[in-house]
Amino acid sequence: MSNSERFSQFRKQSKKGILVIYLNILYKALKAFWILLFLFIQKFSKISETTLLYIYLGIGLLLVFFLVRAFLIFQNFQFKIENKHFILKRGIIKKTNTSIPFDRIQNINFKQNIIQQLINVHEVNIETAGSSKAEISIKALSFKEASALKNAITIFDKKNVDQKTETSEKPLLKVGFLALLKVSLTENHLQSLLLLFALLIGFFQQISELFDGLGKRDVLDDYITENTSTLETSVILIVGLLMLLTFVAVLSSVVRVYLRHFNLTVFIKNNALEIYQGLTTKKSVILKKGKVQHITISHNPIKKKLGISFITFKQAISGKVKKKQDKIIKIVGCKSAQIATIKDVLFTNENLEGLDKNFSDIYFRIRLYIRSIFILLVLNVGLYVGFENTHVFWANILLIPIFIFAIEISFRKRYYLFSHELLLMGSGTIETHKTYLPFFKVQNVKLKQTMFQARKNVADVVFQTASGKIKIPCMQLEKAQQIYNYTLFKVETSKKSWM
């Protein structure tokens, strides 16, 4: 049976899909009501047996209701392929009929979370460039079905006809267990820590709301102040805490990197990158050359010593997509040869070697200093108000050199250079970033000047792309206008599709 015939009639997902949908509903419910569950367990002994019976009954009914709902969602979720359109019917009460023409489909990605891995089904996500409403997710298909569907859709796309002919079996990049350890140990641990804190604060708020609701807010507050007052007096505790924080930071980096990038494998297949990664949620993404708007190659001093970098790919995002993060794809642990290959795939025949770097105007440094002075002032006032002690101003002895160091480094790392088609911008403080942007992907350009900049005859140039802004700060006005004109010329004469 050929692929197109296979999908010519309306059909459902694999039967295992019911389980996936059911567990998905359960997970959402649990996420929304975990506090209730927590309360229930806490008060377990105090609840009388008859109430307990009712609660069990209620939960049981809810579970059955969810199961019925999952079954109905499954029953009503039907799709087919007709006349180069992907057609989807869904909805239990409110029926929705979606039809997507093939040429609007941007990407077809496979994904597997833990449950999907266990029962061996794949989630198929169909991404379109249009509104977020048209993003379709088929929860459960066997691998055979999933690939058949993908082939059925892509076979009509003329550019993809030779999909099967040149399949290079050897991966361009494979990051093993040990290599990933190297990557994770050299991550930006401060960032990991902040991410972890953000997560914890979210939890803490939920818990404190709970205590608030129970009128036990004071208990929690007392508990915290009691502990913090001892912290302030004891230096040993602070040192201990710092060590603990460092440990937690490193650990969270490791966990984060392993969850996200476990078994990272990258293939190159006819001008597209196929990326597979993830531990609990396995993701496979196909990055088509045309869809990538710009890429950033980054490393920090330690990673540089080890010769590894990470690459961030930015794809076009449509107007109001909430999940911006989904369109940013990151791969880690790349060696310079692999970076060269990837660059060659994305920007063929563009050589930026040997071009002179154009650095920012001296005004950029002045601006950084002025901004830092403001930040320092605010910091000082904040510290003083916080501790009500003039000794805090000694902190400046440490802060000022750090600021000066950071400014000098980031000034030196800012540069740009360009060839016929490609713009390269360097930036970074501790980390070093190189952003590559082909001129024809620019959506609009801006020239910005504050009054002070106008007096010094410098300007910022902002390139707006379909996946975000790229800014070159403080160029001499003449150069800024040149690059402005050149970009417009490139965009306006370009016949290539930017997406």
Place this chain on the structure above:
Amino acid sequence: MTDSFQNIAVISFPDISKIEFKTIEKQYLNVILINTAFIFLIVFAILFFIDYKNYLELNESIFWLYAILSIALLFVVFIKLIGFKKRKYAVREKDISYKKGVFFRSLTTVPFNRIQHVEIDQGPISRYFNLVSLSVFTAGDSSDDLKISGLLKEDAQQIKEYISNQIDE
């Protein structure tokens, strides 16, 4: 791809700093001033109400609040007056540009072949003066695209049609 390419070749491209920008309709200054007056009227009214009912027990300092607000009004009107002359636009064969700003100057150019759609809208006060705003949207995070306020309705429609024709090509 030597350095000389960047310097010799770039100069011969259409130069944005050489084209003539048009100012927007003078009438639009009225719209700006009326809008500003409206906002300040509300703030003054709130302040007067607080004063009258003596909610915050400001007593003496209320005078200073009035003074500060009046200075702010003068300042804003002054900025709007010089800012108005800086609002200029230009339509070229393949793109549309807009510049504005006194303290923070900006010049934006959107090439026609990247425009997703064009919108014309009209506020209540603008309607009285027969003025409209023309917005163009590009792909991606379109919050920061181009919007020209204070165009005559006929002009805006003409520009919109011109752009639409260019997009279709």
